[in-house]
Amino acid sequence: MVEVAAQPPVLSRKRKLPSLMRALRLPEKDPLALIGVTIYVVFLLVALFADFLAKDPLEILFLDDGNLAANLGPSLEFPLGTTNLGRDIFSQLVIGTRSAFMVGLTAALAVVALGTLVGLVSGYFGGLVDAALMRLADIALGIPFLPFVIVLAAFLGPQTQNVVIAITVLLWPNTARVIRSQVLTLRERGFVEAARVAGSSDWRIIRVHIAPNILPLSLLYGSIAIGWAILTEASVSFLGFGPSGSVSWGGMLQDAYASQALSRGSYNWFIPPGLCIVLVVVAGFFISRGYEEVLFPKLKD
Amino acid sequence: MRSVAIRFGQMLLVLWAVATLLFFLFRLMPGDPTAAYIDTTFTAEQQEALKKQFGLDRSLPEQYALYFGNVLRGEFGTSFRSKRPVFEMIFEVLPNTLALTALSITIAYIFGVLVGAWLAWKRGSIAEAVGIPIVLTLRAAPEFWLGMVLLAIFAFGLGWFPSGGANSAGADYGSTLARMTSADFLHHLILPSMTLALYLQGLPLLLMRSNMLDVLQEDYVMMARMKGLPEWRILLMHAARNALLPVVTAFALGLGASVGGNVVVETVFSWPGLGRVLVDAVASSDYPLAQGAFMFIALILIVMNFVADLLYSVLDPRVAHG
Amino acid sequence: MTLLSVRNLAVDYATKGGTLHAVSRGTLEVGAGEVVGLVGESGCGKTTLARALTGVVPRNATFKGGEVVFEGKDLLAGPPAAWKDLLWRRISFVPQSSMNALDPVYRVGTQMEEVLRLRGGLGREAARNRTAELFGLVGLDAKRSVEYPHQFSGGMRQRAAIAMALALEPSLVIADEPVTALDVIVQRQVLDTLRDLQSRLGVSVLLVTHDISVVAYVCDRVVVMYAGEVVESGKVGDVLAAPRHPYTMGLTNAFPDLERAGGTLAPIMGAPPDLRSPPTGCRFAERCPFAVARCRSESPPLTVAADGHASACWRSDEAAALAETARDPATWTPTSASAA
Numbered sequence: 001m002v003e004v005a006a007q008p009p010v011l012s013r014k015r016k017l018p019s020l021m022r023a024l025r026l027p028e029k030d031p032l033a034l035i036g037v038t039i040y041v042v043f044l045l046v047a048l049f050a051d052f053l054a055k056d057p058l059e060i061l062f063l064d065d066g067n068l069a070a071n072l073g074p075s076l077e078f079p080l081g082t083t084n085l086g087r088d089i090f091s092q093l094v095i096g097t098r099s100a101f102m103v104g105l106t107a108a109l110a111v112v113a114l115g116t117l118v119g120l121v122s123g124y125f126g127g128l129v130d131a132a133l134m135r136l137a138d139i140a141l142g143i144p145f146l147p148f149v150i151v152l153a154a155f156l157g158p159q160t161q162n163v164v165i166a167i168t169v170l171l172w173p174n175t176a177r178v179i180r181s182q183v184l185t186l187r188e189r190g191f192v193e194a195a196r197v198a199g200s201s202d203w204r205i206i207r208v209h210i211a212p213n214i215l216p217l218s219l220l221y222g223s224i225a226i227g228w229a230i231l232t233e234a235s236v237s238f239l240g241f242g243p244s245g246s247v248s249w250g251g252m253l254q255d256a257y258a259s260q261a262l263s264r265g266s267y268n269w270f271i272p273p274g275l276c277i278v279l280v281v282v283a284g285f286f287i288s289r290g291y292e293e294v295l296f297p298k299l300k301d
Numbered sequence: 302m303r304s305v306a307i308r309f310g311q312m313l314l315v316l317w318a319v320a321t322l323l324f325f326l327f328r329l330m331p332g333d334p335t336a337a338y339i340d341t342t343f344t345a346e347q348q349e350a351l352k353k354q355f356g357l358d359r360s361l362p363e364q365y366a367l368y369f370g371n372v373l374r375g376e377f378g379t380s381f382r383s384k385r386p387v388f389e390m391i392f393e394v395l396p397n398t399l400a401l402t403a404l405s406i407t408i409a410y411i412f413g414v415l416v417g418a419w420l421a422w423k424r425g426s427i428a429e430a431v432g433i434p435i436v437l438t439l440r441a442a443p444e445f446w447l448g449m450v451l452l453a454i455f456a457f458g459l460g461w462f463p464s465g466g467a468n469s470a471g472a473d474y475g476s477t478l479a480r481m482t483s484a485d486f487l488h489h490l491i492l493p494s495m496t497l498a499l500y501l502q503g504l505p506l507l508l509m510r511s512n513m514l515d516v517l518q519e520d521y522v523m524m525a526r527m528k529g530l531p532e533w534r535i536l537l538m539h540a541a542r543n544a545l546l547p548v549v550t551a552f553a554l555g556l557g558a559s560v561g562g563n564v565v566v567e568t569v570f571s572w573p574g575l576g577r578v579l580v581d582a583v584a585s586s587d588y589p590l591a592q593g594a595f596m597f598i599a600l601i602l603i604v605m606n607f608v609a610d611l612l613y614s615v616l617d618p619r620v621a622h623g
Numbered sequence: 624m625t626l627l628s629v630r631n632l633a634v635d636y637a638t639k640g641g642t643l644h645a646v647s648r649g650t651l652e653v654g655a656g657e658v659v660g661l662v663g664e665s666g667c668g669k670t671t672l673a674r675a676l677t678g679v680v681p682r683n684a685t686f687k688g689g690e691v692v693f694e695g696k697d698l699l700a701g702p703p704a705a706w707k708d709l710l711w712r713r714i715s716f717v718p719q720s721s722m723n724a725l726d727p728v729y730r731v732g733t734q735m736e737e738v739l740r741l742r743g744g745l746g747r748e749a750a751r752n753r754t755a756e757l758f759g760l761v762g763l764d765a766k767r768s769v770e771y772p773h774q775f776s777g778g779m780r781q782r783a784a785i786a787m788a789l790a791l792e793p794s795l796v797i798a799d800e801p802v803t804a805l806d807v808i809v810q811r812q813v814l815d816t817l818r819d820l821q822s823r824l825g826v827s828v829l830l831v832t833h834d835i836s837v838v839a840y841v842c843d844r845v846v847v848m849y850a851g852e853v854v855e856s857g858k859v860g861d862v863l864a865a866p867r868h869p870y871t872m873g874l875t876n877a878f879p880d881l882e883r884a885g886g887t888l889a890p891i892m893g894a895p896p897d898l899r900s901p902p903t904g905c906r907f908a909e910r911c912p913f914a915v916a917r918c919r920s921e922s923p924p925l926t927v928a929a930d931g932h933a934s935a936c937w938r939s940d941e942a943a944a945l946a947e948t949a950r951d952p953a954t955w956t957p958t959s960a961s962a963a
Contacts, residue, residue, distance in 0.1 A: 032434060135314065142315040142603040143322070144561030147579055147595050151326060154583045231443055235565050238445050239580055253446060257569070263457045263464070270453070274446035281441035282434075289437075520718060521726040526679045528738050529710030539726050546728075618771040619727055 033290025039283035043276075047097040055091045058247065074268050081268040083255065092247050093272050099248040100230050100280060103160060107229030110168040112222040115175025116214065122176065123183025124206060134180075137173035145170050149232055153241040160243050163236055167229050175221040182214050216291065223288040227281035234277050249273035305611065312607040319599045324368050327592050328361070377593035382585055387593035391575065395597070396477055397467050398567070398574035402559045404490060405497035410552050413502040417509025418541050424514060433507075440503030444562075448496040448569035455492060462492045465571035493570040497563065501555065505548050512544035519543070546617055550609045557605025561598040626827050627653040627676070627795055632689035632699075634668075634675050641899045645671040648852035648935075649689060650925055651829075653795065658821060658828045660838035660859070662874070663848035666895065670719075672848070673797050673831045677716055678706040693795070711742045715788040717798035720781045720805050720813075725772035731783050732758075732768025735790060743791045757786040761816055778809040785817060789824065796821075799831045814841055835875060839863060847871050850895045850906040853925060857932035867934035867942040869911045872949035891955060905937070912954050913938055913945050 046053065074081050079090040122133040149166040156162040186192060186209070195205050236242050237250025238257070256270040349358070359367070371377065377387035420429050439447075456464040463469065467489050468480060480486060516522060517540055525535045564576035571577070575594055582591035632649030635642050646668040653659045663669045674680060676691060678698065691698045693714065698706045718724040725734060732754050739750040755765040761782040772780060781801060788796050801817065802810040818841045821828050830842060838845050838859060846856040847868065855868040866872045873891040893910040896902050902909065908918040917937050927933040938945060948954050 135311070138311060139315050139318040139322075142319050142599065142606065144595070144598045144602050145558070146564050147561050147576070147598050150564070150580065150583055151591065151595060155326065227441060231441075234443050235445060238443070238565060239568060240584060250443075253443075253449065257445075257449060265453060265458060267453065270446070270449055274443065274450070277446065278438060278442045282438050285437045285441055286434075520723045523679060524716070524718060524724045525726075527677050527710060527716045529707050529712070529742055530738070531741070534741070542728055543726070617728070619773045 030290040032286040036283040036286030039279050043097055043280055046094055047101050050094050050098055053094045055088055060085060089269055092252050095247045096249045099246055103233040104226040104230040107164045107167045108222045108225040111171045111225045112175055112218050114168060115172040116179050116218045118176040119179025120183055123180035137176055140170055140173045143170055146235060149236055150239060150241050153236055158241055158243050163233050167232055171225060179214050182217055183210055186210050186213055220288050220291045223284045227284035230280055249277050308610050312603060315603050320372055323592060323595060324365060327588055378589035380590040381587045387589050391593055391597055394573050394575055394578055396481060398560060398563060400481060401493055402563060405494040406501055406556055406559055408498040409501035410505045413505030414509045414548060417506040418513050421510045421513030436503050436506050439499055444500045445565040445569045447499055448566050451492050451496055463489050467573050493566050493572050497566050508551055509544055509548050512547055513540055516540045516544045549616055550613045553605050553609035553612055557602040560601045624655045625652050626655045628692040630690045633687035634671050635685050635687050637683045644851055644898050644901060646851050650853045651846045651856060653827050653829050655827055656825045658830060658842045660842035660845040661829060661831045662838055662845060664833060667848045668851040669831050669848045670799055673799050676797055677710060677714060711738060712791050713793050714795045715793040717784050717788045717801045719800040720802055724784055727772055730769050730771055735787055739790055757790055761786040777805055778813060781813050795827045797829045851898055852906060855934040861932050866946055867939045868936045869913050870907045872946050
């Protein structure tokens with residue numbers, strides 16, 4: 001949760017680009033943010049080179065003696081053991097990185113793009129447009145999040161894009177509200193007023209004076225939204241409404257839960273996917289906190 | 302008073318919009334709501350009769366009017382699967398969900414507020430350097446996974462708690478109240494509520510801490526020190542009292558959101574609650590039941606959003622005595 | 624009789640850019656029943672000095688030496704609990720008028736009763752009566768004690784702050800810019816109330832302000848601060864009419880003089896030194912039109928003349944002549960400053 005009490009530095013026209021770059025630069029002094037970035041980079045590399053690291057995650061494996069390689073503990077051949085159907089858990093984990101990033105990045109992008117656009121329009125133009133958009137935000141916030149995603153995924157079909165659509169439809173209001181209030185304060189600033197008096201068009205004012213000032217804030221919300229999207233996708237998959245046929249961490253956990261991995265104590269099966277989700281989501285939190293302290297330094301002493 | 306009326310009007314608008322959305326969501330989906338219900342052995346007449354029963358033979362506006370009338374009367378129809386009235390089924394599980402939600406969110410907020418205030422007081426210390434990452438990590442953990450880990454350790458591993466359900470099989474209690482106050486019920490309630498509390502504590506903790514940090518900078522806190530007031534009084538009566546305002550709002554919002562968010566935890570622990578009813582209904586294409594459960598979850602959420610607004614204006618004299 | 628005597632008090636702030644020596648020579652005296660003004664431009668350390676006298680300082684501040692002798696006891700050397708025990712009972716504080724000094728969630732009367740009961744040991748009933756009495760004392764309607772701070776005007780809040788400060792009949796009230804944020808008419812009214820109560824109750828007041836005219840209006844003595852150091856102090860008449868430190872000369876010039884009509888405004892050029900690395904010599908030398916070589920290498924001590932008028936300037940024996948030159952605005956232009 002971000003309180004927007006402090007305001008970002010006023011950027012003069014000349015120094016706009018350097019300042020913007022500075023605002024977006026990684027908060028390298030913050031150890032948590034650095035950890036977050038490192039986690040992202042590692043998982044991103046794993047996602048990119050998944051094919052080299054993993055076998056076919058759905059292939060049913062057999063031991064040399066011809067028996068099914070089921071419920072094996074960790075070994076050199078199977079670093080995290082196998083599932084009850086004889087599938088390699090490590091390979092599933094590696095391939096699952098892809099779907100996590102797919103959902104996380106696309107949903108975050110969609111949420112932030114929609115939220116920023118609505119916030120900009122609402123805050124800048126005000127009046128009826130503002131009232132209508134904000135009532136729409138109220139309505140979106142009145143829809144129970146996970147139940148809606150489940151119902152939509154169940155009705156529209158269990159494809160990844162439907163989960164992304166559902167997440168976008170419900171999560172944009174948070175970003176929009178923050179961006180809107182930021183635009184409202186920016187609009188009252190001298191440089192916006194001056195540009196208006198000088199005859200700049202609305203579009204130009206938004207593009208030149210307002211958008212650069214709210215972009216860092218959008219990114220802050222984006223880094224949080226990645227985490228929410230991944231968590232939501234995992235929950236939906238766990239409940240059995242996830243994309244079928246593809247391998248995801250949430251799906252692995254559902255598989256483990258349904259196959260009595262808990263009562264059998266197969267920690268090697270259900271701990272790793274959960275930890276991966278935690279790592280990716282917390283990385284987003286760490287990075288966003290780092291940005292927050294750059295954007296709103298008042299939080300520090 | 303006027304602003305309360307406006308907020309109330311907005312709440313009604315949101316309720317109407319969500320109910321309408323639900324109507325279209327359940328009508329415009331691929332196929333026909335009765336498709337899953339209608340058995341291939343049904344005769345054409347039987348199918349027609351069934352469609353008539355659900356009003357599907359009429360035009361869309363007529364269906365909408367019928368639907369709205371039913372929603373207003375609390376008439377959600379009959380479950381496809383169990384053939385029982387949806388309303389009755391929902392009310393049967395609602396107490397379980399409310400008990401789980403209320404207990405877990407209360408634990409989470411008491412813990413979060415106290416630890417958040419303490420971390421703010423101790424800012425810059427090791428407690429903070431270690432505490433914040435732990436809290437963030439817990440908040441990043443999927444609820445259902447936390448539940449699975451607790452289940453594996455405490456139910457299957459150590460055998461301290463039952464592995465699911467709200468009551469032991471075969472037990473019979475005279476009334477809902479007797480059932481819910483039984484030791485057996487509490488025994489079943491502990492693991493799911495701890496799971497939810499672990500997940501929920503992050504928000505109040507971080508919110509309280511950040512508010513406290515702001516409030517501790519306030520002039521009236523410095524003035525309280527200059528007056529020589531005891532530290533505990535400054536911390537509790539001045540700093541925490543002010544920092545608590547937004548947390549109380551978040552509590553009301555969280556209570557509303559949690560009823561719907563329980564879905565996964567209820568599934569992990571086979572907790573017979575509203576969320577699990579919804580999941581089962583959606584999975585088995587029991588549309589009347591799914592629609593009713595969804596509407597109920599939404600109703601609780603929207604009403605709590607409204608209550609949160611009201612609470613804020615009651616607790617903050619700057620709003621109450623504007 | 625001296626009530627408070629502060630000698631060479633030093634306060635540092637730990638900041639991101641390094642240690643900031645906010646106050647390095649806090650030296651002043653407040654006599655019983657006296658009103659002493661503490662003046663200087665913003666950032667000179669006057670507010671830090673004033674707040675430090677209560678022992679309640681921001682987290683990043685530390686005391687770096689000196690003494691704070693109140694009623695014969697050195698508070699800085701003694702146990703913190705003893706200092707804290709004096710707060711509000713013997714030493715109270717009126718905050719800046721721009722400050723949010725009243726807790727927004729409690730009624731003004733409740734906050735008054737809190738300090739009366741917890742620090743004054745009064746019972747519920749007695750505290751309520753005393754609150755009404757205090758409201759009357761500062762010219763507030765006692766009926767309004769049930770209102771919340773945000774329902775008060777700025778002037779009313781400041782009156783309430785004064786009433787609060789007087790609640791336990793302290794011997795010293797430290798007032799930090801008590802009227803700065805108020806408009807001129809209300810400033811007068813609040814100052815009149817403060818002055819009136821001070822003389823009636825015989826309480827001593829240390830009044831922090833950046834406004835020389837406030838000093839002239841209500842103070843008996845004045846202490847001038849520059850860049851963390853007290854540079855001059857004495858009776859208000861002496862210091863304002865015959866300043867001995869060039870900074871005071873510039874400061875009195877910078878305000879429109881009420882007595883000498885047509886006085887010209889001559890702001891002092893330049894900016895105060897960076898207190899994270901203050902210069903070795905006189906801290907004003909950089910901006911002083913009369914600075915000589917010695918001023919830049921050696922820091923002048925604060926010396927007290929026979930008449931009690933203290934100043935810290937190597938050329939204080941030429942003070943009368945310098946003050947005459949300083950009245951000419953041309954003295955303060957950059958060219959003449961560098962020429963001298």
